[in-house]
Amino acid sequence: MLFTQAVRQFLEHLQAVDRSKETVKGYKAELGYFNHYLSVKHNGPVYLEDIQLEDMEAYMQHLKERKKSTATRNRVVYVLRSFYGYAVKRELCKKNHAELLEPVAIIQKERDFITEEELEILISHIHQPVIRTVIQTMFYTGGRITEMKNLKIKDVDLENEVIHIIEGKGKKNRDIPIGKTLHPILTNYFENIRDHENIETDYFFAIPKSGSISANYVNRLLKEAVDELGWNKHITAHVLRHSFGTNLLDKGASLVSIQKLLGHANLTVTSRYLHQDKDKLAEAVNLL
Known part of the structure; x- marks a missing residue:
């Protein structure tokens, strides 16, 4: 054959x-x-x-x-x-x-991540309003770019403050609460930014020209904004997801909670996923 x-x-x-x-x-x-x-x-x-x-x-x-x-x-x-x-x-x-076949040994590198303050600076340099909202949503939910792309209007329940991720990675469903910071952002997007009259699609995030969004476009606008700011960071859509988990950990959220929000199969994946600040690690050691 x-x-x-x-x-x-x-x-x-x-x-x-x-x-x-x-x-x-x-x-x-x-x-x-x-x-x-x-x-x-x-x-x-x-x-x-x-x-x-x-x-x-x-x-x-x-x-x-x-x-x-x-x-x-x-x-x-x-x-x-x-x-x-x-x-x-x-x-x-x-x-x-x-x-x-022998697997290739992978050297784990510290990932870039951004803080809430850096997010505000970053989005001020994202001039496409739909993509700006996508970036904010990924940062405040930890959603994958494919999950944002596939999100339907019916999956975003603003009244009950929850986003339903349908068939995420591994074809798993999960619910992500819409926090107090993100809720007004999504409400404003849905009421004032999304062009309901000229976009005949049930995708929640939709650009008039295509009726959807693409990972390449999101990452391109992120790169352009980072270059414009002169940051020495590699910021992609995936880094926004990583930043969500890292910032939650920094504010005291449990690994189990972060694991469920990110949709990871186990805690080992979650723990590898998060940035561990050297100062925080030093503080932990000095607790003894």
């Missing part, structure tokens, strides 16, 4: 078991890159059974030489293991060579 045929079956399987669109899209992209590499290397279409561990190791080295991050390379390992696990189970091939 051709590698591309096996990949097609695998992607259909992922859809059948209700994996998210983002997950299927990501797997398709990574396996497509691998297929392109193999096709160039072997000068033509490649059969699944002909792919050896050496091919995978050579591909991983190729990614390293192209300066791909450790996180990206580890994602490739995970995707290949998942694909070959499926292929062996369905008897499309005999051996799961990907099981022998």
